[in-house]
Amino acid sequence: MQTPYFERPLFFFDQSRFRRALAAGNSITVFKDAISAANAQFNARFREGEDIRALVSDRALFIDCMLHYAWHQFRWNTHISLLAVGGYGRGELHPHSDIDLLILLEDDGDNPHLESIERLITFLWDIGLEIGHSVRSLNQCVDIAATDITVATNIMECRTLAGSELLRDKLREMTGPQNIWPANEFFRAKWNEQIARHDKHNHTEYNLEPNVKNAPGGLRDIQMIGWVAKRFFGVRSLRELAGREFFTDEEFGILMAGEEFIWRVRYGLHMIAGRAEERLLFHHQRELAQLFGYRDSDRRLAVEQFMHAYYRIVLALRELNDVLLQYLDEAILQSPDKQATTPINARFQLRDGYIEVTHPEVFRQTPSALLEIFVMMGRDPDIQGVRATTIRLMRACRNLIDDAFRRDPTNNRLFMELLGSPHGLVTQLKRMKRYGVLGRYLPEFGQVTGQMQHDLFHIYTVDAHTLLVVKNMRRFRHPEAQTLFPIAAHIMKRLPKHELLYIAGLYHDIGKGRGGDHSTLGAVDAEAFCVQHGLSPRETRLVCWLVEKHLLMSAVSQKQDISDPEVIHNFALEVGDQNRLDYLYALTVADMNATNPDIWNTWRASLMRQLYLETKRALRRGLEHTVDQKELVEETQLAAIDKLADKGLDEQLVRDLWGDIGDDYFLREGHLDIAWQAEAIWRNRHQDPLVLIKETTSREHEGATQIFIRTKDRDNVFAATATALSLLGLNIQDARLYSSVEGYTIDTFYVLNENDEPIGDDSARVEEIRQALLHELSLVDAYSDIIRRRTPRRLKHFAMPTRATLSNELHSSYTVLEVISPDRPGLLAHIGRIFLEFGIQLQNAKIATLGERVEDVFFITDKQGAPLSDPSLCKELQEEICRRLDQRVEEG
Incomplete structure (x- = not known):
């Protein structure tokens, strides 16, 4: 039997002892015992905090060893190879990941190894390896890969485990970009694949029970960057791209740190679930939080701290994925030198529908441009987005957003102008969040980015929920709102200043996670914002009142007897006037619909309508005029008697x-x-x-x-x-x-x-x-x-x-x-x-x-x-x- 060729020795696995046991006993038992012992050893190392890259690599190396010995239990000639493909081909293996194998034949004719292959596959299943396998000739691989981007991707990362190395070299050449899937076609196909995958997860990183592999910001997004870059540059690993200006040192650091974190989460998830579980289910979240050393505090549960870190990391990875793929698209595949530019002003220009800076020093020379760019996009709906090079410059210059920047009247004016944008306000706010600008300009918003509550009621993180609230407010202006939200739609037409509603929406939950009443804390922050941005005392009082009382209307409608005139009168006293009632209703409906789709139903809609209309009547009647209950009872009885007379x-x-x-x-x-x-x-x-x-x-x-x-x-x-x-x-x-x-x-x-x-x-x-x-x-x-x-x-x-x-x-x-x-x-x-x-x-x-x-x-x-x-x-x-x-x- 041949000696394994491994590049690194398996210090934890005694191969000499293993070979002696094979020679002396039942091979299936020997393999199973070795795999069981290795799994226990890997799990212990993980719990002790060993470097995750070493663990994932060592697990793959160990399985290489097992497959090497398993392969040599049977007879083969030189026209066949055993290849690792997919993630295993990259040398990465988590506890219950599939071990993807390709048994590669040189010729299309009769297969003299058919019996050995069947016995090998049966043997691998018998010893407990979770394999995914295919048996194909070189030509079959090429034919399938030419029409299936997933197969082409898996082959791209293949490596030889046993058998002829020449077959692997031929396969790479025959499926290379010069023969099938040239870099531009490969890129487009993988990007469409990612869009479809993100669509299955509602294009959000913030699912309550996220999929660590397939959701936006997950492992697939990291792998996507690697696949398209490797295809274009012809390299085997991302580390080989250093010096090719594909990513900056900071971006590479974010990528590597993010991958390590997600790997740790996935490894722990597989380990505690005992299967290839990719969903961070609630009970797994709690176990992982404890495993990773998070502990409950007075302000937040351990699981909330863990998931806060998770969401912030996947948000950063999603942002990096966007930037690098867009960079590939525009800077490499679209030949930017051939694209015409259209000037906007001294700082910005359009290139192929995307906005970019006119020169690399724009943000450093004029820091206000970090806000101005979003105002520009809010003015012009034809601007499709920001070019990758400009996004990189923003990321590099966002440290310029400090206290002096936040106090600058020019920047305050720009932000208020953004809130008054006729087009895509929420789109711009999301871009600002993703590019790290919003959380710096509003540090209190930065604190709640990625913050979640561990329950089924709040299904979004605070930042995602907040932007959804503003989005709902904007929806009230659209024609379909006349049917879905008739009162809110009517209110939006007559509100004197929509920006006040948007500010209340931005600040209503901003105080969460600090301890204490988040409504009160948020009102303090809202007041500081209003004063800083030049709102009048009357407008400031309204915004602060809305933030402090944003839960009042939903609580009264759902928890009190709103058929009781006394309840209506007390609520009307609390509201005070029609203007506040209108703003509060619009905020409440937007908030309820952004908290959880199941919260706003037809019954709660009718309760809110009843409370609004009854309060409106009370305000119109005058707060000094209370309803006489006896009089109301008599009126109702007489109206019913009159109706029954007709019957x-x-x-x-x-x-x-x-x-x-x-x-x-x-x-x-x-x-x-x-x-x-x-x-x-x-x-x-x-x-x-x-x-x-x-x-x-x-x-x-x-x-x-x-x-x-x-x-x-x-x-x-x-x-x-x-x-x-x-x-x-x-x-x-x-x-x-x-x-x-x-x-x-x-x-x-x-x-x-x-x-x-x-x-x-x-x-x-x-x-x-x-x-x-x-x-x-x-x-x-x-x-x-x-x-x-x-x-x-x-x-x-x-x-x-x-x-x-x-x-x-x-x-x-x-x-x-x-x-x-x-x-x-x-x-x-x-x-x-x-x-x-x-x-x-x-x-x-x-x-x-x-x-x-x-x-x-x-x-x-x-x-x-x-x-x-x-x-x-x-x-x-x-x-x-x-x-x-x-x-x-x-x-x-």
Whole structure:
């Protein structure tokens, strides 16, 4: 048997002992034992912090050795070779990466090695190697590579493991750029491949569970740079490009440091997952954070610190990928000397649609040009972007953006002009962020770049979310917003100064990650910005108020009873005037839509509309004029009676139907719904239970499905209803429960389906829901089964203790219970059961699911309809809710 030819000795692997064992025993067992021991040794070295490049290289070297010995278990002639291709061909191997092999034949004819090849492949699988293999002749390789860019790329990095070295040399020559895939065609094909890959990841580095290999800024982006550069320059490694002006020393340092970090992450990910896992799933994020030495602090969790570092590194790699590929495109492949230039001013010119500096010293001679270039692009939508050489100059000169630069009135004016850009404001802000300008001009923004919160509610990093908020604000000006966001679109037409809204958007979350109330911290930063940039005192007060109160409107709409005139009056007092209401509404809607696509649904849209319109009426009426509740109840009753008269029901009959139902019913429900329910009760007075289903609105992007239930007031009605609706895949958004005359309860539930949409006019689905509710409600007298459904994977990895708080401050008629708990199937049914056990009457419920947690608000009373007043009962209720819901979470 031949002696291995390895360039570096395998100090951790005794080959002499291995050969003796092969000669003495079962070869499969010997190989498996050697691989198992090597894996354990590699993992121990990784945990001890050994250099990742040495580990990845040594793993590949060890597998080279195993394949060498495996190859020589069988007979071959000189017309065949075993080649490593792909990442393994580069000499890189992570714990569970595929070992990509090409068995290369010299001729196309009969294969005399067929039996040996089959036995070799079977042997490799038997010893536990995760191989990917192909068996091809030279001509077959060329034919396939000529039409498949991936195959051509894999072959480009091949190396010989065993057999004839001449075959590898022939293959490289036959598949070289002089024969197939010349450099320009190769470049275009790989760039299109990258665009398609980025598209699968929504062109963002900031996914909650990013793919370290394929997402933007991941390993593929690094490899992409290497592939196209190697193809053009004809080199085997990026290090051979030193001195060829392809990248600067700083760029090469970023590339190498970024690759090492991603390699460490990927290596650890494979190791703890026990498979070729490329997704940074939540539970893996936590394990890796601990493994890499991050620890929880008062301000941020260890996992948040780890992911902050990850996002900042992949952002830098994404930027470098853009610059280097654009540099190849324009400076190497497009023959820039043949492109005409169009002057813009003394500092900038256009070349083939891209803006560039007129000479290399522009930014050093005129630092304000670092902002001016983005203002230029905001003025002219035909400018496609910035040329790579100019991006490099910006990167080299961004250290000029210091305190003096930030205080310069010229720069302040330029930034405000940018905020007023007619075209592509968000595009320019993203470019500024990517090129490192925005985070330097606004250091507070630089602090939150790449910062994330470890939950399912905030699905973007703070910087990505912030720019998405501004993007949403700009969308409100577009024609489609008239349908999707009618109130916001109307507001944007009449706002006196859009820039104030954009500034509030930029600063609303800027205080996150510092400890303390981020709204208050952000307001301080916003005030400094406004003063620095010459805003008037009145404009400054508005921006600061918006930043400080940016969560107010969503909290009131989702957690308070906005059918209560007192709630509306208090909110109107807080807002103060119509101008602030308009700005706050636009900011809130933009913020909610930029936090998580699942947060803004048709029901929340209708709640926001209701709160806005009711507050607008209150402001118009005058804050000194409070609504008389008795007067409002009478108005609603008379309007419903008038409507019912058309249906043949006289006033006395209607009032008898209403019986002794409380005023809350007439305050919360509109007169049309009251009339609809009263008529249905009369027409179906002998039916129990009575279930009615309809849509709350005809507006396409607002509302929910309304389910009205009238049944005898028995135990478990709420728990049974909640269970049935959950089994049907319906999510309760709001619940209103009233006791009626003669021992009946009338309940209204507002629900959305699993896609956060109303049911619509699907009559079959409506009837399915009605029958399911009738069946479940028929069982309430002997009701004991609470829904048990499998908890989704993502939810299982977010453990947080349940919090239950009680308050009588917001309303004099009932106690407000807020429950914050991990989201689990059947949660509402469990809470309903607890209410039953404690003799609690549920009057109203506001249900909010925010990622992995729920923030539900229940308006409750005792059996006599009074707010809870017994401190010991309140304490016991809170403790029991926490205990039972936490037990549900543990059961999963």
